[in-house]
Amino acid sequence: MSELLMMFSYQFIVRAFVVGLLISLCASLLGVSLVLRGNAMISDGLSHVSFGAFAVATVLNIAPLTLAIPLAIVASIIILQLDERHMIHGDGAIALLSSSALAIGVMVISITKGVNTDINNYLFGSILSLSNTDMIISIVLSIMVLILFFYSYHRIFALTFDQDFARSTGVKVDLYNMIIAILCSVTIVLGMRMMGALLISSLTIFPCLSSMRIARTFRLVVLWAAIIAVVCFIIGLSISYLYATPTGASIVIVHLVVFLILSVVQMVKA
Amino acid sequence: MILSVEHLTLGYEKIPVIEDLNFSLEEHDFLTVIGSNGSGKSTLVKGLLGLIHPISGSITYTIDRRFIGYMPQETTVDDHFPASVYEVVLSGTLNRLHFKPFYSREEKKLALDCLKRLQIDDIKDRSFADLSGGQRQKVLLARALSATSCLLVLDEPSNNLDYESRKEFYDLIKDLNMKEGITIILITHDLAVSGIMGNKVLSFDDHDIFFGSTQEFRKRRQQV
Numbered sequence: 428m429s430e431l432l433m434m435f436s437y438q439f440i441v442r443a444f445v446v447g448l449l450i451s452l453c454a455s456l457l458g459v460s461l462v463l464r465g466n467a468m469i470s471d472g473l474s475h476v477s478f479g480a481f482a483v484a485t486v487l488n489i490a491p492l493t494l495a496i497p498l499a500i501v502a503s504i505i506i507l508q509l510d511e512r513h514m515i516h517g518d519g520a521i522a523l524l525s526s527s528a529l530a531i532g533v534m535v536i537s538i539t540k541g542v543n544t545d546i547n548n549y550l551f552g553s554i555l556s557l558s559n560t561d562m563i564i565s566i567v568l569s570i571m572v573l574i575l576f577f578y579s580y581h582r583i584f585a586l587t588f589d590q591d592f593a594r595s596t597g598v599k600v601d602l603y604n605m606i607i608a609i610l611c612s613v614t615i616v617l618g619m620r621m622m623g624a625l626l627i628s629s630l631t632i633f634p635c636l637s638s639m640r641i642a643r644t645f646r647l648v649v650l651w652a653a654i655i656a657v658v659c660f661i662i663g664l665s666i667s668y669l670y671a672t673p674t675g676a677s678i679v680i681v682h683l684v685v686f687l688i689l690s691v692v693q694m695v696k697a
Numbered sequence: 698m699i700l701s702v703e704h705l706t707l708g709y710e711k712i713p714v715i716e717d718l719n720f721s722l723e724e725h726d727f728l729t730v731i732g733s734n735g736s737g738k739s740t741l742v743k744g745l746l747g748l749i750h751p752i753s754g755s756i757t758y759t760i761d762r763r764f765i766g767y768m769p770q771e772t773t774v775d776d777h778f779p780a781s782v783y784e785v786v787l788s789g790t791l792n793r794l795h796f797k798p799f800y801s802r803e804e805k806k807l808a809l810d811c812l813k814r815l816q817i818d819d820i821k822d823r824s825f826a827d828l829s830g831g832q833r834q835k836v837l838l839a840r841a842l843s844a845t846s847c848l849l850v851l852d853e854p855s856n857n858l859d860y861e862s863r864k865e866f867y868d869l870i871k872d873l874n875m876k877e878g879i880t881i882i883l884i885t886h887d888l889a890v891s892g893i894m895g896n897k898v899l900s901f902d903d904h905d906i907f908f909g910s911t912q913e914f915r916k917r918r919q920q921v
Contacts, residue, residue: 463778578798585788588780589769595746596792596844597763643824644781 434668442562443554443621443674447660449569450618451630451678455656456576457611458631459638459649460587469506469608470615471628472521476502477616478549478624479528479535486539492564492616499612502528507608511601529624552623552675554667565617572610579603584645622675630656633682640689659685698759699724699848699880700745705754707737707744713752714740720899720908722882724847727874727895729911730884736901738884742767742852745882763792766845768837770853776826782836783821786812789843811843815869831862838869848880849873855885867894 434440454470461467480495487494502524509520536546548556557565576583586593586600594600611631619627638651663678701721708714715737722728732738743749747762758765766789789811790804812818815835820828825836834854841849851870855863871894873879881895898914900907907914 463775580798581788581791581794581800584780584784585791588778588785588788589774591743591746591748591769592767592788592840593791594748595763595765595767596789598791639777639779643779643826644822645779645784646781648779 446565451656451660453572453614454630455634455652459635462635470631472525473615474627475525476528479532482532503608503612626675637686640693706752727881728897730899732901766841766849768841768851786839789840811839
């Protein structure tokens with residue numbers, strides 16, 4: 428235990444802990460709405476877009492977040508529009524956008540000489556990459572995400588459960604869809620460097636699916652998703668510190684184990 | 698008068714599904730909308746709720762449109778969605794929330810009240826996903842009721858119900874109209890059980906639009 432507490436004597440771990448905890452919380456809450464509406468792949472698409480943006484930002488030598496956040500927000504709005512206007516079917520739009528962004532990112536990094544960037548860090552994450560500025564931006568933005576989520580909680584429930592009904596009661600469904608997409612893209616960008624572009628979407632998807640194994644009401648699903656997200660993050664980060672395993676992968680594996688355990692619990696109950 | 702529809706043309710991407718529709722409803726009216734699949738019933742519902750905008754013509758309410766109680770077809774709701782009956786019914790009071798983030802005691806009381814009126818307050822903590830078809834219909838009706846005190850729009854509520862549950866459901870709607878004076882628009886293609894309920898009929902069959910009293914409609918049918 429004392430060895431575990433020792434990890435907080437490292438500045439970069441404290442930063443990772445604070446940012447990771449907030450991001451896990453945001454991702455799990457937003458994830459409930461995305462997963463229940465069958466839009467889980469949006470977060471996957473957005474993570475690839477932010478990978479592309481990070482790569483371009485690194486090469487242009489500008490602060491990655493200042494480019495990646497606006498780009499991811501634009502991407503999320505494009506995905507919504509393509510989906511709503513039925514121009515390309517939802518999944519197709521996301522796949523197009525995400526693989527293109529991934530390809531552009533990889534290309535930009537590989538043709539630029541003199542840039543000493545390990546693509547692995549972006550794809551699979553690294554907790555060493557967070558600066559103090561990143562931490563402050565992450566804290567501010569994730570608190571905004573949390574406030575907006577709680578303010579819109581009942582509207583989010585209504586439009587997730589039945590979009591037409593919500594619209595008929597005067598909820599500005601399109602506006603809230605956009606708010607959710609924007610909050611989601613901000614969360615993904617902030618969490619991407621720790622978790623990696625390929626693993627970050629699991630933070631939105633696993634907590635909801637795991638909590639649905641044991642909870643049968645919306646409020647409980649949201650509550651359990653948040654608890655599961657926080658617990659899995661702490662366990663994952665600790666494992667990563669103690670056994671020097673990759674952070675993102677450790678957290679995802681803890682999520683997988685929790686999901687499997689809860690699935691067994693559900694089966695035993697039924 | 699509660700609703701007036703004048704020269705209404707509705708459709709998608711400028712392609713009309715319903716053309717030049719005219720009708721109006723008084724308070725306490727009970728309108729049955731009949732028509733085969735694809736005749737434009739669902740399009741009319743979307744228009745009445747403001748989910749799609751008219752291509753031309755107008756829909757005018759004397760009440761605030763957000764206070765219509767809408768009950769969708771049951772199939773629009775995901776089977777595995779985790780939501781308690783209470784959560785679903787409470788969401789009907791969303792139109793009273795305005796800019797508040799949370800429901801006040803008043804809205805919670807209203808939701809409980811609607812559960813009691815339909816005698817489903819005993820299942821309020823159960824998950825919507827675990828209910829039978831008949832129970833789900835009642836929950837969706839309770840949600841619609843908590844959204845309105847004057848106008849219900851029911852979109853094919855009897856789909857997927859067995860004979861007994863249908864009959865029970867229709868009796869419930871009749872009661873709401875007769876005893877509580879709620880104006881009702883019932884969309885259906887299920888005439889066998891319901892007969893024609895209510896005092897007015899809007900029929901979409903064979904591109905021939907009819908609107909009038911139920912007696913007139915019966916006479917017309919007999920002539921054909």
